[in-house]
Amino acid sequence: MPSQLWPYITPGIPDDLFERLPGIPLSKREIRLLLISQLRLQPNSLVWDIGAGTGTIPVEIGLLCPKAQIIAVERDDEVASLIRRNCDRFNVKNVEVVEASAPECLPNLPQAPHRVCIEGGRPIKDILKAVWQYLPLQGRVVTTAGNLESLYAISQGLAELHARNIDVVQSSVNRLEQKGNQQIFAAVDPIFILSGEKLD
Numbered sequence: 796m797p798s799q800l801w802p803y804i805t806p807g808i809p810d811d812l813f814e815r816l817p818g819i820p821l822s823k824r825e826i827r828l829l830l831i832s833q834l835r836l837q838p839n840s841l842v843w844d845i846g847a848g849t850g851t852i853p854v855e856i857g858l859l860c861p862k863a864q865i866i867a868v869e870r871d872d873e874v875a876s877l878i879r880r881n882c883d884r885f886n887v888k889n890v891e892v893v894e895a896s897a898p899e900c901l902p903n904l905p906q907a908p909h910r911v912c913i914e915g916g917r918p919i920k921d922i923l924k925a926v927w928q929y930l931p932l933q934g935r936v937v938t939t940a941g942n943l944e945s946l947y948a949i950s951q952g953l954a955e956l957h958a959r960n961i962d963v964v965q966s967s968v969n970r971l972e973q974k975g976n977q978q979i980f981a982a983v984d985p986i987f988i989l990s991g992e993k994l995d
């Protein structure tokens with residue numbers, strides 16, 4: 796592991812330490828922290844990350860829970876390779892990258908995930924409903940919405956699925972940035988983080 800990446804073994808890895816590909820989104824550090832907190836991980840959790848993108852969530856979970864099994868699902872093959880490289884970069888060994896599209900691939904994944912993070916796939920409500928079929932009792936889903944349409948679709952989906960302990964948090968984060976000769980606070984795009992559990 797390059798020395799600059801050590802000792803990032805706690806959640807909240809700075810965004811610029813991940814390898815990026817142009818145009819491929821990344822959950823910003825502060826949003827990631829909220830998302831990971833909402834996952835309420837356990838040491839041996841089986842976690843599905845649907846639409847894993849740059850791989851920031853699998854890397855963070857892999858470092859936090861080295862005994863967990865993390866399945867990173869990504870439909871784009873170049874992006875899937877990026878996830879593998881980011882896992883190598885942080886020496887994360889417990890992530891399996893599945894190059895496939897959800898929800899079609901769900902029957903072929905290791906079954907009965909304790910935790911599912913959904914950050915990709917449209918329509919999002921259909922992905923949520925498909926994932927729910929594979930969730931065991933006590934299982935928990937965390938998903939994000941960056942716009943009103945997704946927020947509405949996910950809330951409606953959670954309600955229709957009779958999800959319990961529904962939790963919705965909206966981020967409000969400002970970062971200090973240099974602009975010309977001034978330091979200003981720039982807003983990070985607000986994101987809704989929605990969670991729900993399957994209890995019956």
Ligand SMILES: C[S@@+](CC[C@H](N)C(=O)[O-])C[C@H]1O[C@@H](n2cnc3c(N)ncnc32)[C@H](O)[C@@H]1O
Pocket residue numbers: 819820821822823845846847848849850851852868869870871874895896897898914915916917
């Ligand atoms: C917002 S990005 C995820 C960013 C990620 N959380 C991170 O911080 O690195 C969403 C990703 O989902 C992938 N995706 C979209 N629809 C998908 C689907 N149906 N199945 C699998 N991956 C999908 C996209 O290719 C994209 O890379």
